[in-house]
Amino acid sequence: MAIAQKVFFEINAKVLQSKKQLAILIDPDKASNEHLINVCNNANQAQADLIFVGGSYMNSGNIENCILEIKKHTTIPVIIFPGSVMQISKYADAILFLSLISGRNADLLIGTQVLAAPIIKQAELEPIATGYMLVESGNITTAHYLSGSMPIPRKKNDLAAGTALAAQMLGMQCIYMDAGSGAQQFIPSEMIKAVRSQIDIPIIVGGGITTPEIAKQQCTAGADIVVVGSAIESDVTLIGKIKSAIDSL
Ligand code: 1GP
Numbered sequence: 001m002a003i004a005q006k007v008f009f010e011i012n013a014k015v016l017q018s019k020k021q022l023a024i025l026i027d028p029d030k031a032s033n034e035h036l037i038n039v040c041n042n043a044n045q046a047q048a049d050l051i052f053v054g055g056s057y058m059n060s061g062n063i064e065n066c067i068l069e070i071k072k073h074t075t076i077p078v079i080i081f082p083g084s085v086m087q088i089s090k091y092a093d094a095i096l097f098l099s100l101i102s103g104r105n106a107d108l109l110i111g112t113q114v115l116a117a118p119i120i121k122q123a124e125l126e127p128i129a130t131g132y133m134l135v136e137s138g139n140i141t142t143a144h145y146l147s148g149s150m151p152i153p154r155k156k157n158d159l160a161a162g163t164a165l166a167a168q169m170l171g172m173q174c175i176y177m178d179a180g181s182g183a184q185q186f187i188p189s190e191m192i193k194a195v196r197s198q199i200d201i202p203i204i205v206g207g208g209i210t211t212p213e214i215a216k217q218q219c220t221a222g223a224d225i226v227v228v229g230s231a232i233e234s235d236v237t238l239i240g241k242i243k244s245a246i247d248s249l
Pocket of ligand 1: 025178179180181182183205206207208209227228229230231
């Protein structure tokens with residue numbers, strides 16, 4: 001039997017109401033329990049929409065403990081943003097079932113998914129089919145390096161739009177445009193606009209979003225969900241500030 005698409009349904013309902021969403025990205029390697037509690041408290045207060053958990057390169061292997069700890073302190077949906085097939089846990093609410101459509105690395109287009117699919121099914125975890133696009137961001141991020149793939153050049157708006165359109169035609173549920181964690185340059189607004197003009201499915205944008213102004217700009221360009229990771233690691237009060245900024249749109 002197919003797994004219910006509860007989390008995606010909620011995401012899409014907000015998209016249909018043109019309500020912009022904030023996803024907080026937590027890297028389990030960098031999150032002490034104290035930090036997690038702090039993030040959850042701020043997220044609850046700000047009514048953040050989603051919590052993503054995962055990392056391109058994880059050393060500690062404690063994704064499950066991290067999710068369980070988050071679950072003790074919030075009811076905000078927890079979605080795994082997996083860096084590898086090892087990052088699957090039945091305690092999350094959903095998982096971004098990613099295909100790296102900006103690259104030409106067969107393993108990350110379909111290979112890893114073949115390994116992960118039975119594990120996700122057994123865990124009764126909701127998969128959200130996501131076309132994942134890495135975009136050139138000024139520096140080589142961990143995701144760029146580990147994927148062994150070329151990101152989309154930041155001025156090639158037509159390539160980005162065509163890639164996203166192909167993903168929609170293939171039946172993917174959303175697009176994730178990522179400059180990579182700690183990116184020097186966030187995704188250009190023009191590129192988000194070009195992608196938005198071609199597709200109807202939700203657009204997630206992340207990488208290098210460090211201020212409420214940038215988050216607002218990315219939403220105005222067409223992002224439905226902005227993902228903020230690194231900046232919140234150093235300042236949890238940004239959760240409330242970014243959420244108010246995108247709510248004002
Ligand atoms: C990375 O999009 C996420 O995959 C978030 O990036 O850590 O730069 O916010 P930051």
